Amino acid sequence: MLDPFLLRPMLEAAINIVDHTDALIRDRYEMDFTHRKKADRSVVTDIDLAVEEYVRNEIARRFPEHGVIGEEMGSSHPDRRLQWVIDPIDGTMSLRHRIPLFGTLLALLDGERPVVGVVSLPMIGERAWAARDLGAFVNGERSRLNDVAEGDIVDEIIAIGERRQFTAVDREAHFDELIRAHPGVRVYCDCFGHMLAFRGSVGAMIDYGLRIWDLAPSRLIIEEAGGVFEIVGEHDGDGATRYDVILGKPTVVRWIKAQLAI
């Protein structure tokens, strides 16, 4: 386990890198950009590629001994204990349609444990970060989730990924059951829903079929904010494991699991 004091410079490096990618994204958002469908029918734009290239170069320059796993450009140094994981644009569908609720995700894994994490949504100016045992911060302020009483769950908002994510892992029944069980379920997919969970604006986020780069920063940030992160499903195949996750206030996460009998 890394000493927390060794994590601080790595957290600062991650924040500094994301300062630059946020500026890059804001510059290019107003311009035309190309997109194409990948083999799995998801979309990639040239902004995704430019962001990942910048982050990889910065990691290689600052931490040449660390490994890197990126959504678009694969792995380097996969044998190292410390691995940076990058999702250059989480919410590429939103970016493509000029819906400003997408962001960049960056985390450092120590083995399987995330120890640094940053989530930044440049178009709405929201950012969260955490380092293991050093706390979680949202828009510069320490985030400490207040749990809710069971009787107040009805007044919470619950964020959920798109139904197609649930279909892709044969779990659309979970989507349909939850949206019937609670009046305030909103499809706030990708990192926007996660961000709302980090600061307690939603009681929980339920998001299925994620890759490691989609979930690593969220796992750390929600735990450091006093919330819970649970993997409720794992799916192999297609090269990398997909995970079904629920994160948020402990009572709300527990309530969702009870509703879905998982």
Added chain:
Amino acid sequence: MLDPFLLRPMLEAAINIVDHTDALIRDRYEMDFTHRKKADRSVVTDIDLAVEEYVRNEIARRFPEHGVIGEEMGSSHPDRRLQWVIDPIDGTMSLRHRIPLFGTLLALLDGERPVVGVVSLPMIGERAWAARDLGAFVNGERSRLNDVAEGDIVDEIIAIGERRQFTAVDREAHFDELIRAHPGVRVYCDCFGHMLAFRGSVGAMIDYGLRIWDLAPSRLIIEEAGGVFEIVGEHDGDGATRYDVILGKPTVVRWIKAQLAI
């Protein structure tokens, strides 16, 4: 029918008023504010009340001969042909939970026809406005929707209100059918979904159980942008008519109606 040239100063007044309410909302958003449940179980905060009071005072000062209908404070001069309609905070549930996707709606009705409309989301800096026959503008630029080919509808995003809005008018079957029929349906309720429709980021917005102040600006803005606005249901009772609406690109609105057999 008012001469379009007479509308320009009224549009400018509406924009100027919303400049002030945006600033008021941004100032108060970070502070604590109180909320309470209204008789219909919806929520009102002291920000809603402060915004509506400011707008009413400004309308009375600038256009003393016009009527005013506000969500929170009722009607004045209901006999006049020209009526301003105000929703001080559209998305009070979002405001209360610090989800930044709420906004202020202001429109001028000439009889039943909206002739000026402004929709402003202060926390994400998005604003749309239109005047009858003078065009629609989103974030300062003229908005002209590109319709899509029928075969490309699958790649669109479709915005939908919360399921409880459909339940309230006994139409949850429409919510459930649409969310099954299209993979990209997202619950982007209130004015955020409307804003995405104005600029073509979503193919359409489907929103049920609206009052006149929820729909008046959108009707004008989407029509001036070259889209369509359709009322697909009306419900009386509870003091004021509620309307079920679909707005957006013509082909997508038509496709949704066909899916729902309405």
